[in-house]
Amino acid sequence: MNQADTAWMLIATALVLLMTPGLAFFYGGLVRSKNALNTLMMSFIALGCVGLAWALLGYSLAFTEGNNWIGDLSNAWLAGVNLEPKGTIPHVLFMAFQATFCIITAALISGAIVERMRFSAYMLFITLWALVVYAPIAHWVWGGGWLADMGALDFAGGTVVHVNAGVAAFAAALAVGRRQEYPSSSLVPHNVPFALLGAALLWFGWFGFNAGSALAANNIAGLAFVTTMLAPAATLVAWSFLDMARSGKPTAVGAATAIVVGLVAVTPAAGFISPLNAIILGAIAAVPSYVAMQIRAKTTLDDSLDVVAAHGVGGATGALLTGVFAERALNGVQDGLLFGNPGQVGIQATAVAAAIVYSGVMSFVLLKLIGMVIPLRAADADETAGLDITQHGEEAYLHAGEASSRR
Secondary structure (H helix, E strand, O other): OOHHHHHHHHHHHHHHHHHHHHHHHHHHHHHHHHHHHHHHHHHHHHHHHHHHHHHHHHHHHHHHHOOOOOOOOHHHHHHOOOOOOEEEEHHHHHHHHHHHHHHHHHHHHHHHHOOEEOHHHHHOEEEEHHHHHHHHHHHHHHOOOHHHOOOOOOOOOOHHHHHHHHHHHHHHHHOOOOOOOOOOOOOOOOHHHHHHHHHHHHHHHHHHHHHHHHHOOHHHHHHHHHHHHHHHHHHHHHHHHHHHHOOOOOOHHHHHHHHHHHHHHHHHOOOOOOHHHHHHHHHHHHHHHHHHHHHHHOOOOOOOHHHHHHHHHHHHHHHHHHHOOOOOHHHHOOOOHHHOOHHHHHHHHHHHHHHHHHHHHHHHHHHHHHHHHOEEOHHHHHHHHHHHHHHHOOOOOHHHHHHHHHO
């Protein structure tokens, strides 16, 4: 046991947990005011539902030996997850750190189905999804499964977290269907400063997400910290130029989105690439996600907050570029294409493809099965009135007349 490593991982776990409230504000600012609380709650409820599912079953399915596809139940109900070392930190702390990853991955999906999904159906979906979809893919990559044996590189979750969530979001958008007013009406954000606040909290928490994935207070954590600072900075600049080239104005929503895309893209590479290559990776990553958002806007797919473009495309871009920029001299892992190992790109592509197929199929099937028990969609009248009042009995904002009467 190492006290410095333990202290750092306590901080990192708290930072990653903060990302879920940060995501709530990022998403919450981008929806209409009548759905603000419901959108916030979709992130906050993941802290409870997914956190418990992970502790009771998910952790065991992901990180016990099992086989190449899934772990066993030896750590179910936290059996054997105690104060003994897991590496250089307490086993129970490692479990908690990994729980924060599962929580935010499930919460990310909500951005594709905000303003229309029944809250009870959503709660059931993310709880089961954490066990049926997230835990197996985490086992494949981080728990000693078949992708780990193949040599796939995913430092902090480009494939496990972001490709996985992005594809599940696509399946959810298809299964739940479009909002009533989409695409005929312009559904604009009600509070852009909320979205910027959320992006700031995400960036802050992401230092724990990526640097914490070193699982120690060491030089690799320092490298991941710096790449997590530089890659989104490059994405932000590149995105602003893309905005100006398209419309003549760099937008605030675009800036917040760019930060998230840059963070997503550097996540699989954070501890494997140099700071200079992190800048290049961040700048490159802006383009496919930006283009994907423009294409999606011309379709009838109602991925409300562009989870597919930001996380699915951004995560896939980062995972593939990890196969280009990975450098053995930095971390002792496989070199990438730039350092004489072009085969690593193929391995990365295999991991991305596996996550796309498994997450897409299983997420869609899971949603359809849940739909047989609980309607996925809120009633039309409830959707029109807004999900804050109809799903939660509360409102984010008082109307002018109500505010004056309560003074």
